[in-house]
Structure formats: structure tokens, C-alpha cells
Amino acid sequence: MMLTWKEEYSIGIEIIDEQHKHLFEIGNQAYELLKNELRVDKYDDVVQILEDLRQYTKFHFQTEETYMLKINSDQLPIQKIEHAEFIKKIFNIDFRSLDANTNKHLNEILFFILNWILDHVLHKDKLIAQR
Template identity: 60%
Template sequence: MLVWKEEYAIGVEMIDAQHKHLFEIGNSAYKLLRDEFCTDKYDKIVEIIEDLRQYTMFHFKSEEEYMKKINYRKYFSQKVEHDDFIRKVNAIDFDNVDENPEKYLEDILAFIFNWTLEHILQKDKLIKAE
């Protein structure tokens, strides 16, 4: 489980709120992974992935519009990273999910948490710094 800390905030309220929601999506995957009473997790994993896909597209669009508005000089490198993330989510093979849902949930969690934390702390923090 990942807990939001103020050190993750970049100082732009709209973006910080959206980042918090990304943590919530990741935490829903974590809770599902730990749910011993749910024996068939496939449909819920698909829901989480779809939520992640839809929300990141919304979030990245918002963040990119903000970067354009403030003439952020590293906009294009951010856009490339955002597009890569969406491509990775869109490339998920649901047959693999069905074959080993527990393993896939662990992979999804690692991907969401690692990418999100690294991106926020190393890239998004710079947006406000300029």
C-alpha cells in the first residue's frame, strides 16, 4: 500500500489531487491482491486496468495543458513519458492476466507505484520549480 506524503506534492493543487487519485488506483490493486476471499480476480483486475488507463489519459491531458499554459520547457520530454505509459497500459495482454492473476496484480502494482513515484519525484516536481 502506498500512502500519500506531502513530499510528493508539486504545489499545483489540481495536479496533486490527480496524483493522489493515481495512488488510490494503485491501492485498489493492492487491496485486491491481499483479498483472500476473492477467488476469481480477473474481472476486477480488468476494471482496475481500465480505470488506470482512463484516468491516466485524463490526468496526462490536464498536466500537459498546464505545462503548455506555463510554457514549461520540458513539456515534450514529459509528453513522451506520458505516451510511453499509456502505450504500456494499452499493451496489456489480458490472456496473461487470466493465466496468473496474482502475479499480474503484483506486476501492475510495481509498475503503478514505481512509475508514479519516480515520475512525480523526478519529473513533475520540476514543473513547479521553474
Template identity: 60%
Template sequence: MLIWKDSYSIDMDLIDTQHKHLFDIGNQAYSLLKNGLKVDKYDEIIVIIEDLRSYTKYHFKCEEEYMLQVNYSGYEDQKKEHDAFIKKIDAIRLYDIDRNQQKYIEDLLGFIFNWILEHILQKDKLIMS
């Protein structure tokens, strides 16, 4: 489970609010993973993936527009990472989810948390420095 801390802020309210929503999506996946009472989690996994897909596309667009607006020198690298993230989400095969739902949630959760730790908390923080 991820809990937002002020130290995660990049000091831009719009982007910080969007990052908090990505934390929420990750925590939805975490709650689903820990729900031992629900055997078939397929539909909930699909909802989380769709939310992640649509929200990150929206968020990346906002973030990239802001980086261009402030002439951020790391824009190209950020854009490449954003595009790779979207490509990975778009490549998800529904068959893979249904084969082993619990493992899939674990993998998805790892992907989201890794993105937060490596991209948001390291690379996005450079935008405002």
C-alpha cells in the same frame, strides 16, 4: 500500500488531486493483491486497468496543457513518458491477466508504484521548480 504525503505535492491543487487518485488506483490493486479470500480476481483487475487507462489519459492531458501554459522546458520529455505509459496500458492482453492473476496484479502494482516513485515524485516535481 502508498500513503500520500505533503512532500509529494507539486504545489498545484488540480494536479495534486489527480496524483492522489493515482495513489488510490494503486492502493486498489494492492488491496486486491492482499485479498486471499477471493480466488478469481479477473473482473476486478479489468476494472483497475480501465480506471488507470481512462484516468491517466485525462490526467496527462491536464498536466500537458498546464506545462504548455507555463512554457515548461521539460514538456517534450514528459509527453514521451506519458505516451509510453499509455502505450504500455493499451498493450495489455487479457489472456495474460487470466493466466496468472496474482502475478499480474503484482506486476501491475509494481508498474504503478514505480511510476509514482520515478515520475510523479521526481519529474513532475520539476514542473513547479
């Protein structure tokens, strides 16, 4: 497994922490697929992982934004911007180039998810709980 949940990733809001753990699971699915040398054609699997990531992040961001609205968090405007950028990035993936070089795109997806976790979750989402 590439992504392992550690207690330091917790922001202290149970519903959000549980959803972050699921994002780790999606990242690990991508990692396991990347490392699976027995699968020659990974395109359909990558498309499914991307679709899961797209749908789950929309759901997750809605949960975070609703929570921030409820507690009147001053973090909501910047979070909405970053969430929109994330959604834009994963919805703008070119599936033709994905088919041409699946492993390259899997690496890019993993790098993107890992950086998102290290930057957004560990730094910006932690601010949500610090009212």
C-alpha cells in the same frame, strides 16, 4: 494500504496533486485486491482497475500537458514522451495471460505504479512547478 500520500509527493500545483492522489487510490485498489484471499477469481476486478487506470491517466496526462503548455514549460516534450510510454504500457497488457495468472499481473501493475510514482511524480513532475 500500500500507497500512502505524503506531503513530499506534492508538486505544489493543486489540481495535479489531487489527481496524483487519485492515482494512489487506484494503486491501493489493486493492492487490496491482491491481498484479498477470499476472492478466487479476480480477473474482472483487475480488468476494471486497469480500465480505470487507463482512462484516468489519459485524463491526468492531458491536464498536466495543458498546464505545462499554458506556463510554457520546457518540461513538456519529455513529459509527453513519458506519458505516451506509460499509456502504451498499460494499453498493451495481454488479457489472456492476465487471466492465467492474475496475482502475478496485479503485482506487476503495483510495481509499475509504484515505480512511476517514485520516479516520474517525485522527480520529473516536481520540475513542472520549478519554472
